[in-house]
Amino acid sequence: MNGKPISLAGRMAPALLAFCLLCAPAWSQTFSVIYNFGAPSDGANPIAGLVFDNLGNLYGTTEYGGLMNGIPCSAGCGTVYELAPNGSGGWNESILHAFDPFGGDNGAFPTAPVVFDRHGSLYGMINCPQDCFYGYGGVVFKLAPGSKGAWTISDLYSGFQYSGCAPGYFGTGSQILCSVAFDRSGQLFGSTVLDGVTGPDCGKGCGQIFLLGQVSVFSWYHIVAHNFADGSSDGRFPQGVLAFDASNNIYGTTGAGGLDDDGAVYVLTPNRGSLGWKETLLHSFEGGNSDGANPIAGVVVDAAGNVYGTTAQGGSAGLGTVYMLTPQSNGTWTETVLYSFLGGNDAATPNSSLTFDAGGNLYGTAGGGAYGQGTVFKLTHSGGNWPESIVHTFTGAADGGQPFGGVTVDASGNVYGTASIGGTYGQNGGVAFEITP
Numbered sequence: 001m002n003g004k005p006i007s008l009a010g011r012m013a014p015a016l017l018a019f020c021l022l023c024a025p026a027w028s029q030t031f032s033v034i035y036n037f038g039a040p041s042d043g044a045n046p047i048a049g050l051v052f053d054n055l056g057n058l059y060g061t062t063e064y065g066g067l068m069n070g071i072p073c074s075a076g077c078g079t080v081y082e083l084a085p086n087g088s089g090g091w092n093e094s095i096l097h098a099f100d101p102f103g104g105d106n107g108a109f110p111t112a113p114v115v116f117d118r119h120g121s122l123y124g125m126i127n128c129p130q131d132c133f134y135g136y137g138g139v140v141f142k143l144a145p146g147s148k149g150a151w152t153i154s155d156l157y158s159g160f161q162y163s164g165c166a167p168g169y170f171g172t173g174s175q176i177l178c179s180v181a182f183d184r185s186g187q188l189f190g191s192t193v194l195d196g197v198t199g200p201d202c203g204k205g206c207g208q209i210f211l212l213g214q215v216s217v218f219s220w221y222h223i224v225a226h227n228f229a230d231g232s233s234d235g236r237f238p239q240g241v242l243a244f245d246a247s248n249n250i251y252g253t254t255g256a257g258g259l260d261d262d263g264a265v266y267v268l269t270p271n272r273g274s275l276g277w278k279e280t281l282l283h284s285f286e287g288g289n290s291d292g293a294n295p296i297a298g299v300v301v302d303a304a305g306n307v308y309g310t311t312a313q314g315g316s317a318g319l320g321t322v323y324m325l326t327p328q329s330n331g332t333w334t335e336t337v338l339y340s341f342l343g344g345n346d347a348a349t350p351n352s353s354l355t356f357d358a359g360g361n362l363y364g365t366a367g368g369g370a371y372g373q374g375t376v377f378k379l380t381h382s383g384g385n386w387p388e389s390i391v392h393t394f395t396g397a398a399d400g401g402q403p404f405g406g407v408t409v410d411a412s413g414n415v416y417g418t419a420s421i422g423g424t425y426g427q428n429g430g431v432a433f434e435i436t437p
Contacts, residue, residue, distance in 0.1 A: 031392045031399060034091045034416075035083055035432040037062060038425025043079035043095065046418035046430045048113040049352065049405030050083075058083040058091075058432070059122060060405075060418060061110040066098030075428070077101060077108035080122065080143060080151075083432060091432070096143055096151040099126070106139040106158040112179040113241070113405065118186060120145055123156075125180050125190055140180055140190060140212060156220045157212055160192050179298075180212075181242040188212045189225065189250060191238045199230025206236040206257070209250065209268060209277075225277045226268055228254060235264035235281065240298030241353050243307075250277070251307055253295035258284030262293035262314065265307065265325060282307065282325050282333040287314045291337065292321035297406070298353040302360075307333075310350035310364060315340030319348040322362065322379055322386070338386040339379055343368050347375040347390060352406030357413055362386070365403040365417065369393035373401035376417065376435065391415065391435055396422050400431035413437040 038044045043062030050058045060083075065076040077099040083091045099108045107126030114124040122143040138160040143151045180190035189211050196208035206228035212220050228234050235254025243251040250268040258264035262285040268277040287293035292311025299309040307325040315321040319341045325333045341348050348368030355363045360381040369375040373396035379386040394401045400419025407417035415435040423431035 030436045032434050032436075033399060033423060033431045034434050035093055036424035036429060037065065037431065038423065038429030041066070041095075041098075042093070043081050043098075044076060044425065044428050044430060045420050046432070047111040047404045047420055049418060050408050050416050050432065051113060051115065052408060052410065053116060053120070056085060056410075058408075058416060059096075059114050059116075060432070061112065061114060061124060062430070063109050063111050063420075064428075066095065067100045067103075069100060069102050073100070073102075073108060077105075078110045078126075080110070080114060080124065094149070096122070097153050105141075105153070106155050107141075114143075115179075115181055117182060117188075122151075123180050123182075123188065125178055138178070138192065140188075154218075156188075157222050159222060160195055178239070179241045181244070183244045183248045183250070184246065185248060187248075189242055191240075191242060191252065193237050193239060196224070196227035197229050201256075202228075202230045202236055206230055206234070207238045207254065209238065209242070209252070225250070226279050228257065232257070232259050232261065234258075234279070235266055238266075239296050243299050243301050243353075245301045245305060251282075251299050251301055253298060253309060255294050255296050260284060260286050262287045262291075263295045263311070265295065265299060265309065283323075283335050285311060285314065289316050291315075291335070292323055297351060297364075300354050300356060302356070308338075308354050308362060310352070310354065310366075312349045312351065317342050317348075319343045319368070320350045320366070322350065322354070322364070322388075339388045341366065341368065341388075345370045345390070345393070346388075347377045350377070351404050355407050355409055357409045357415075358411065359413075363391070363407050363409060363415060365406050367402075371395045371401075373422075374403045374419065376403065376407060376415065392433075394419055394422070398423060400433060407435075 044065030045063045047063050048061045050060045062079045066079040068076050079098050080096045082094045086092045099105045110126045112125045114122045126139050139158040140156045142154050178191045194205040196205040208227045209225040211223045236257035237255045239255050254264050264284045265282045285293050293314035294312045296312045299307050311321045321337050322339045324336045347366035350366040352365045362379040370393050373394040376391040378391050400422035403419045407415045420430050423429045
């Protein structure tokens with residue numbers, strides 16, 4: 001044992017892994033591993049997805065790996081990394097920061113993605129479940145590029161008390177995820193799973209959406225945009241990446257709460273002429289065959305103002321859905337279930353936000369698949385229908401397994417993402433992958 005919490009799938013025998021590669025389905029022929037995590041001093045087990053810079057480099061976080069300073073970092077406290085094309089068809093990795101709570105960092109084990117500001121600095125949030133076991137409440141950090149490839153880390157805010165300690169995962173195969181995101185005017189918002197208002201169902205708070213503003217080069221202030229409330233009138237435990245429309249309204253999901261306690265989709269609208277935001281629940285999930293339940297990932301908003309997302313449960317097979325919310329002229333929203341996952345060879349329990357390609361098709365990651373190691377799925381925009389296809393089924397072997405972070409799509413339609421285990425270093429590794437059209 002290496003001291004790493006047992007939060008990933010069990011080990012598979014090497015012979016079985018090799019066999020699974022040989023029996024991989026035909027659609028995996030466009031799939032390639034562009035990087036194997038897990039080497040000594042490298043990052044390991046990437047939960048978050050990837051983000052591009054304007055030069056075509058990819059950035060992300062790993063939950064483990066990096067510096068190993070004993071408990072709690074016997075398996076490493078996680079990293080922020082860069083993958084850069086090397087001009088020969090491959091990718092080179094650089095560790096931008098290895099987290100070390102004994103060396104000045106206020107947290108460890110990053111599971112959230114990073115985002116860029118307009119000046120090329122990276123921002124992220126540390127909030128994973130392991131943090132609460134060691135007294136870390138979470139921290140928003142900034143990595144600023146410097147000369148000769150060096151990056152400087154600074155903590156912008158670390159006043160969260162319970163941001164990583166939500167009571168359980170909402171949906172099989174999920175990971176608790178808070179994150180930060182910039183709105184269209186450059187303001188930095190984020191979410192915490194807990195903190196805020198307490199109650200019978202929220203002993204450590206129901207969660208909150210916050211704004212961080214910069215006072216000076218070295219000082220940031222924290223404003224609560226919304227505290228989620230106990231009871232059925234609001235959502236509880238917000239998770240996933242925040243989304244913004246052209247008017248800087250904030251959209252997101254809560255894994256629980258709402259009228260039937262199956263989760264909700266909300267929007268925060270800036271108050272005109274005064275400070276603060278007004279919250280509206282766009283949809284409360286009902287579960288059962290006709291609706292989804294427990295949306296554990298964020299949403300995306302299209303140019304027409306429609307909102308798209310996934311639920312980890314509910315639907316015709318109880319294994320999750322893809323849904324669309326459409327605004328109506330009277331101020332209400334209509335939900336349409338675009339697809340219900342079936343399990344088996346199909347995907348199950350989707351665990352990520354969705355990504356549009358240039359053709360308006362939707363991509364995401366989920367569990368399920370022929371080997372039970374997860375999938376990348378696609379919903380094709382075809383008139384009023386959204387037929388689903390499996391783009392890749394993970395085997396848990398050399399191609400990786402258990403993807404959580406969704407995917408990103410470049411201008412050529414190439415799909416990039418991460419799988420949290422597998423590859424060269426197996427259970428203690430993980431991969432970054434590319435799927436070509």
